[in-house]
Amino acid sequence: MLTKDNKWPMPAQQPQHFANITNLHSFALPATCRQLIELTCQSQLPEVPWNAQTLILGEGTNTIFLDNFNGCVLVNKLKGLHVKETATDFLVTAQAGENWHDFVVFLHDKGIHGLENLALIPGTVGAAPVQNIGAYGVEVGTFIEAVAGWDCKKSEATLWSHNECSFGYRSSRFKRPEWRHIIITAVHFRIPKNWQPVLSYKELMDLPENVSATQLMERIIAVRTEKLPDPSDIPNAGSFFKNPTVPEEFARTLKAKYPELPQYPQANGQVKLAAAWLIEQAGLKQVAYGDAAVHQRQALVLINLGSAKGEELKRLAQHIIRVVFETYGVQLEPEVRLISAEGLMAHI
Secondary structure (H helix, E strand, C coil), rough: EEEEEECCCCCCCCCCEEEEEECCCCCCCCEEEEEEEEEHHHHHHHHHCCCCCCCEEECCCCCCCCCEEEEEEEECCCCCCEEEEEECCEEEEECCEEEEHHHHHHHHHHHHHHHHHHCCCCEECCCHHCCCCEEECHHHHHHHHEEEEECCCCEEEEECCCHHHHCCEEHHHHHHHCCCEEEEEEEEEEEEECCCCCEEEEEECCCCCCHHHHHHHHHHHHHHHHHHCCCCCCCCCCCCCCEEEEHHHHHHHHHCCCCCEEECCCCCCCEEECCHHHHHHCCCCEEEEEEEEECCCCCEEECCCCCCCCHHHHHHHHHHHHHHHHHHHHCCEEECCCEEECCCCCCC
């Protein structure tokens, strides 16, 4: 049994009013919120103020504030890790405020393998099930046994099994608007000891079948570092759009017209398309609205060149969605959470 507890959690701080939250989201658009609360221990949970304009935030790497937010931002900073094992699996519990990449590295260093394909994904452990984060053929939901949380409406702790989480492509029940009153406090993982590398993506296909977990993670980190800008250098929120899925028949039509379009067949009869390819081949890689622009090395990433405004980013995203649809008949959807003055936007 291995434990990495937060034995001395930070003392609860007083709420801040009209706080600057520019540095709390990685796209770094200028923004404030009416109230800011940092959640550092679970004893705070019963006192959390809850209404329709309370927003739960991790490290803000998948959330963009387009305007000053007229509500309360609750930053989840719960820390701690606990590992035990059975004959076949590692059972890992991680508190929601743990940094995701640090968590992956911690497990890897302890000989617990399976999450290497998800290395260097920004954000927290608590955000991982919400988005069902995935990369290079692996989705986190595969390894999640249960999610623990606090129901702000009922003011009680709750546990959801894997099936109750309703994991899908970049989605879960926790991403739905009607579940936004849930604060994820911890995630329970079941990671098989019999590790098998997933090498289905082209960036990994040259690796040998007997590749070590260390070699795989090093490759993943190298690929992500090359493709994706560091938010501390160039503000961004990672992949702005989801890779769209379309019916097989429509995918065949697109393939006949665009033979180079990367396609990935899915188990449900749908086909996933590479959104970055669609954006780039539609001639959108040079597009910018003010300081909101498409990244030159990865068209799926929109960036803040320094002084971008929320309206500029919104117009850029709308332009990309419109041109891609007019060119290919494919509808792009944002992967990021977009927050207006009144809260989470259902559509951009």
